[in-house]
Amino acid sequence: xxxxxxxxxxxxxxxxxxxxxxxxxxxxxxxxxxxxxxxxxxxxxxxxxxxxxxxxxxxxxxxxxxxxxxxxxxxxxxxxxxxxxxxxxxxxxxxxxxxxxxxxxxxxxxxxxxxxxxxxxxxxxxxxxxxxxxxxxxxxxxxxxxxxxxxxxxxxxxxxxxxxxxxxxxxxxxxxxxxxxxxxxxxxxxxxxxxxxxxxxxxxxxxxxxxxxxxxxxxxxxxxxxxxxxxxxxxxxxxxxxxxxxxxxxxxxxxxxxxxxxxxxxxxxxxxxxxxxxxxxxxxxxxxxxxxxxxxxxxxxxxxxxxxxxxxxxxxxxxxxxxxxxxxxxxxxxxxxxxxxxxxxxxxxxxxxxxxxxxxxxxxxxxxxxxxxxxxxxxxxxxxxx
Numbered sequence: 001x002x003x004x005x006x007x008x009x010x011x012x013x014x015x016x017x018x019x020x021x022x023x024x025x026x027x028x029x030x031x032x033x034x035x036x037x038x039x040x041x042x043x044x045x046x047x048x049x050x051x052x053x054x055x056x057x058x059x060x061x062x063x064x065x066x067x068x069x070x071x072x073x074x075x076x077x078x079x080x081x082x083x084x085x086x087x088x089x090x091x092x093x094x095x096x097x098x099x100x101x102x103x104x105x106x107x108x109x110x111x112x113x114x115x116x117x118x119x120x121x122x123x124x125x126x127x128x129x130x131x132x133x134x135x136x137x138x139x140x141x142x143x144x145x146x147x148x149x150x151x152x153x154x155x156x157x158x159x160x161x162x163x164x165x166x167x168x169x170x171x172x173x174x175x176x177x178x179x180x181x182x183x184x185x186x187x188x189x190x191x192x193x194x195x196x197x198x199x200x201x202x203x204x205x206x207x208x209x210x211x212x213x214x215x216x217x218x219x220x221x222x223x224x225x226x227x228x229x230x231x232x233x234x235x236x237x238x239x240x241x242x243x244x245x246x247x248x249x250x251x252x253x254x255x256x257x258x259x260x261x262x263x264x265x266x267x268x269x270x271x272x273x274x275x276x277x278x279x280x281x282x283x284x285x286x287x288x289x290x291x292x293x294x295x296x297x298x299x300x301x302x303x304x305x306x307x308x309x310x311x312x313x314x315x316x317x318x319x320x321x322x323x324x325x326x327x328x329x330x331x332x333x334x335x336x337x338x339x340x341x342x343x344x345x346x347x348x349x350x351x352x353x354x355x356x357x358x359x360x361x362x363x364x365x366x367x368x369x370x371x372x373x374x375x376x377x378x379x380x381x382x383x384x385x386x
Contacts, residue, residue: 029094030056031106040366041103045096046320046349048105053091056109125293125314125378129166129284130197130231131157133175134205134224141208144252149175152224152277153203155259159281166288167312171195176202178227178239185234185339192231196308198294199237200229201284207243210250220249222272226280228287232294232375233330233341238287242279244272297323297374303364305350307376315352315360321376323347323368350376 032051036044091109098104131153142148150172161168174191176184192200207223223243230237249269255261264270295309305323309315325347330339347370350362364370 026111027108028056028111029106029108031104033102033104036098036101036103038367040348042351043348043365044103045105046365048096048103049093049107052105052107053109056107056111123165123289125309126165126167126312127199127288127291127293128169128195128197128309128313129157129160129199129201129288130169130171130192130195131160131201132191132203133172134203135175135177136205137207138209141210142205144254145208145256145258146254147256148205148258151256151258152205153201155277156201156203156226156281156284159277160284163281163285165285169195169197171197171200176200176229178202178204178225180236180338182337182339188229188234189231192229192234195231198231199288199291200231202227202229206241212250218248218250220246220269222246222269222276224276224280226284228284230291230341232326233339235339235341237291238283240280240283242276244276246272292377294375294377296372297370297376298359298372300364300370300372305362305364305370307350307360307362308358309376310356310359312357315355317352317355319352319378320349321352321362321378322349323370324375324377326373326375344375347374 030052032048032053032055034044034047034051091107093105094108095106096104134149134153136142136149145151153172154170157168157170157172160166171191176187176191188200188202192198203224203226205223206225207221209221211219211221213219221243222245223241225239225241227239228237229235246269249267252264252269255264258264258273265274293313295307295313297305298308299306307315307321323346324344327343327345330342332338333340348364348366348368350364352360352362354361362376
């Protein structure tokens with residue numbers, strides 16, 4: 001091929017790449033505004049940027065579910081969830097000005113065309129999940145797996161950790177029954193606090209009995225139930241029961257370290273166990289994908305705010321996290337008195353300035369009085385600019 005032909009191909013390739021980028025993303029300018037309260041300019045700036053990003057998304061055909069409270073034409077409360085979360089990139093502020101106590105910000109950003117999706121920026125944060133010891137309803141059915149109540153949740157922990165989406169914590173020295181009552185909720189909150197976890201996984205080994213017949217006709221049951229609990233309220237997030245009847249399967253010689261035993265895992269019962277665990281992990285991932293990432297403030301020194309999440313969790317310098325104060329008294333159900341959750345009051349944002357593996361330090365925006373025990377969150381209200 002001649003040099004001129006190669007040059008022509010290079011030019012065409014560059015033109016194609018430019019055209020492809022142009023059709024896959026629109027450059028949009030949008031304006032947002034916010035009230036400057038108590039001189040907190042930076043906090044108002046973050047709110048105005050967020051509103052501008054929402055307005056940019058509204059200029060596309062992307063579906064936006066939004067609720068806003070407006071007073072004298074000024075956005076004062078905003079809750080928005082865009083179906084293509086995290087779909088703005090290369091955002092820059094091109095102008096900002098104040099009109100009395102109202103801050104205006106104008107941005108230029110790129111929004112993918114219809115049908116294009118970028119990864120949700122909140123997905124890079126790894127939620128802390130503690131996996132507890134499982135309950136065994138009938139110990140006679142697990143005599144051949146004497147440590148199964150710990151080995152099973154430890155295998156779930158390993159699979160969650162391997163997914164790269166979570167920091168999975170071994171809490172198998174502790175057990176909670178799957179019982180939706182006040183005492184269980186209080187216990188769940190205490191366990192989550194001691195483990196430093198946002199989520200708890202508890203479970204029950206319900207049935208591993210054998211229907212006694214000749215070996216070639218025997219069937220062994222495998223029925224396992226898991227529950228996912230919110231560590232802040234103890235509230236039930238999800239509950240799943242999976243089962244199989246495994247043909248030509250009976251009792252095994254007593255053994256430990258079941259999941260590292262290749263011979264056992266090649267049996268029909270081992271394959272069934274593997275399938276159920278894979279499905280349970282998928283269900284856990286699906287349930288937790290609906291929850292925002294959250295962490296706790298553990299220390300406040302003037303404008304410096306320490307949180308119990310760091311680089312291992314996915315926190316990066318420059319992240320902007322919303323802070324909340326959780327009420328001490330729960331909202332309860334009228335009928336059975338179960339906790340429905342706790343009221344959360346938005347406080348302000350913190351700008352992450354320093355990150356260590358297990359903690360991060362942010363700078364407080366505005367003059368809000370944060371304290372240890374307050375929460376930070378990304379998902380719904382938090383955002384990053386790319």
